[in-house]
Amino acid sequence: MAICSARNGKVVFSSWLINKSNNKKSANFWRAASSSSIPKIDGNKDKSTGEEERRLSAVIDSVNDRKLPPELRGQRNFVRSETDIINVVEQRIWHSMEEGQFENLPGKGKPLNLSTDSHADPAEDTLYRILSKNGCAPEWVELNKEITHQISEWRLALKKAWMSKCNGDYSTWIEGSEILQVQLHDINNKVFRYNLIVPFGRQMFGLKWEKELDRVKE
Secondary structure (H helix, E strand, O other): OOOOOOHHHOOOHHHHHHHHHHHHHHHHHHHHHHHHHOOOOOHHHHHHHHHHHHHHHHHHHHHHHHOOOHHHOOOHHHOOOHHHHHHHHHHHHHHHHHOOOOOOOOOOOOOOOOOOOOOOOHHHHHHHHHHHHOOOOOHHHHHHHHHHHHHHHHHHHHHHHHHHHHOOOHHHHHHHHHHHHHHHHHHHHHHHHHHHHOOOOOOOOOOOHHHHHHHHHO
16 A cells, blocks of 8 residues: 655655554544443452342341241241231230239229220320210211211112112113212212221221122122
8 A cells, every 4th residue: 555645746644644543543442432331240249249138138037037926936937927926826815814814903803994095196085085075976986877877778779779670660760770879979978088087997998889789689
């Protein structure tokens, strides 16, 4: 390959050197970029991470193990459900009863004092006692009575409308079912409000038209 050129009487050897230098820099750049894009696997780092995870898992297992009754500690793999724990608790209760540990408890033979609830929030407990003394009940108690009564009457009306259908009076059934579905919607709205204000664990389910029809057909 010609290195020099006599164009216009000048030697362009220096231009060739510049191009060669640029090509070398470009090759170095792409080599560095490609090598940096490939992550390096650090075996020591993976080992240390695995060791930390094993230690953390051992700590969690130890904490969970101490939550179990002494009879079940060290046997977490054999505890399949809460039933196993409940069985241990019941065995302890029976053993205590057989040993007479419940014979001389304070207040034995006396009526329970239900005027206060040690497990309830003090503010709510005070409010409930004030309501009880004045012959009133919390809103959710009154709403529960209202919903229960309304559901009972609604189911009787549904049964009556269904009987009219069975007797061939379809016009009465169509008219009655439309009214009943509006009432069902109203009941479910009250159930929704009840579930928002009632203490945890006392929620109730709303009504479903299809399930209520299956109930009547039975």
